[in-house]
Amino acid sequence: MRQRLVVIVLAIILGASAALATGTMSARFERRLQELRAEYEKGRTELLELKRRQVELESLLLRIRGAIEVLEESLESEGAKSD
DSSP: OOHHHHHHHHHHHHTTHHHHHHHHHHHHHHHHHHHHHHHHHHHHHHHHHHHHHHHHHHHHHHHHHHHHHHHHHHHHHHHHHOO
């Protein structure tokens, strides 16, 4: 109710008819609402993709760390044998 009153007051101040301004403002609000919803969904989808990628990278790093440990232990074992 208050929002509509503000729109009407603005329409009066700007010299436009209240009915026209209300319709125009409503259409602009609807368009903006659709834009924001689309942006929200795009952001949500992107966030889910980033989380999925994070899990993949964590798994990759874990495998690499394991390979490093195996190689380090192998080198230590070879060094101990040659002594």
